């Protein structure tokens with residue numbers, strides 16, 4: 165199969181317009197009909213006004229001569245009424261058109277946002293959301309959708325607004341053709357379209373350049389957010405990064421704008437001169453023809469006709485201008501929609517295919533004996549390096565398995581595979597002998613309560629933050645209160661303005677915030693809540709990293725009690741936590757290097773024992789007790805890094 169060649173500009177323009185037309189349909193037939201009608205009206209009314217005004221002028225001499233009671237005066241009044249209605253009608257319809265256009269744009273953007281959200285949240289795997297190209301397309305689309313200025317919806321509304329402008333042009337050309345000459349009318353249309361072609365071509369190229377510089381614009385957005393967000397505010401001040409940040413931001417801003425300015429000069433100047441010259445030549449010819457038609461002893465045109473043709477021709481030529489409501493929104497909005505379409509197309513590409521249904525039921529049975537990783541290999545999409553390389557591991561149901569290993573050994577990656585956020589590159593994960601991929605993914609995930617190292621901190625009430633562990637039981641206040649007590653959060657939450665109902669974000673009305681360790685307890689409570697509502701497999705990635713020494717010491721004892729009967733996978737660098745697990749697994753080189761109980765591993769005197777003793781040596785030197793870090797040892801021996809974080 166040969167790869168498709170580059171698309172010609174004309175083909176791209178046609179394709180983009182067809183895509184936008186197809187998108188426009190999503191505003192709904194009724195709303196589109198109203199928009200088209202309003203645009204037709206807005207296009208016709210100025211033409212009616214021009215004709216009525218010219219007719220009015222032509223009737224003035226006869227009306228003046230005939231007096232107030234004459235038919236000529238009545239006829240004058242009739243023309244005046246038509247002109248007045250056309251004029252007032254324009255003033256009334258113009259804002260209506262704005263509103264209807266805005267409604268069309270918002271409705272379409274709402275649907276596009278729905279699509280984007282559905283696609284982002286609908287993937288089985290999180291892989292596509294970490295693909296740099298997908299992320300960039302999503303950010304580009306989101307930027308235009310959030311500002312509502314040059315969004316896909318605005319492109320649709322802008323395209324519909326052209327109906328008004330071109331109706332007007334057709335009306336003026338019709339007047340010139342009917343009253344004077346059809347070739348002159350055609351010449352006017354050609355002149356206007358030449359102006360428009362030059363202008364829209366320039367805008368299209370400008371939009372191309374703008375989107376080519378997307379990377380630079382996104383970098384600017386990042387630096388601006390970095391400067392004003394609270395997240396990095398502390399470090400920026402303490403490390404004196406303000407000057408660096410300002411300088412970099414200024415540099416990035418110029419790196420983005422300078423090519424844009426240069427392109428703008430290049431894009432607009434010569435095409436503008438070229439098309440304007442042609443447009444003016446055609447215009448001059450038409451006007452000369454009109455002048456000749458009105459001159460001489462036996463003119464083709466009466467005075468009224470002449471006034472009408474000149475006004476219509478000049479009004480038509482005015483339409484060669486930039487259309488504020490249409491040109492830029494269409495040019496940029498179409499690009500934004502291109503980004504949306506690319507995002508929607510790519511996000512589905514890496515989706516794992518379910519294995520053949522075999523004999524597995526749609527419901528996931530209660531784990532009975534084991535969860536096994538069989539010869540599992542895995543590398544992240546787009547990367548060659550194997551993170552897991554022939555991993556064989558058995559988790560015994562109802563027991564606690566601790567997973568240890570150096571930073572980057574692949575512990576969190578293993579959890580992602582267990583939760584089917586990624587699928588193994590090869591190998592299989594089984595529940596009691598059945599490939600977990602043969603179950604519906606959501607049914608499988610409902611069996612898990614996973615708290616990652618970087619667990620989510622939702623800006624909702626404390627109660628919901630916990631109850632999200634089992635969203636079907638969001639109203640179970642007694643259950644929430646029970647796990648709050650279990651993880652020792654009662655006092656901290658009672659101290660918040662609205663207790664359990666306090667939104668956990670200070671910028672929200674009546675909101676409050678928690679310390680890092682308190683947030684970690686919220687995450688633990690979420691896992692417990694999941695467990696109590698039917699998720700028998702608990703995975704805790706660094707559950708004690710932010711707990712104080714006393715809380716950490718009590719953690720395991722309490723948690724064993726609370727999670728009795730659950731299958732627990734515990735990842736920790738703290739050996740005081742790890743040692744109490746039923747089984748400990750050391751991960752190294754993408755495989756299990758050692759496994760056994762704490763005593764067995766110490767007796768085997770292997771890697772675990774060495775790491776543990778490094779910690780124990782520190783522990784027994786009497787200087788910093790259980791809370792001591794093995795910093796010096798870790799620095800001296802990279803192998804000691806795990807132990808260095810163990811307390």
Ligand SMILES: Nc1ncnc2c1ncn2[C@@H]1O[C@H](COP(=O)(O)OP(=O)(O)OP(=O)(O)O)[C@@H](O)[C@H]1O
Nearest residue numbers: 294544547551569570571572573574575576577578
């Ligand atoms: N989305 C990703 N894309 C590419 N590589 C990744 C991705 N996430 C993690 N990695 C890489 O995979 C390797 C294993 O990471 P993982 O987070 O599983 O390690 P870990 O054992 O949990 O480490 P730590 O103890 O520091 O938490 C690391 O080298 C990391 O850089």
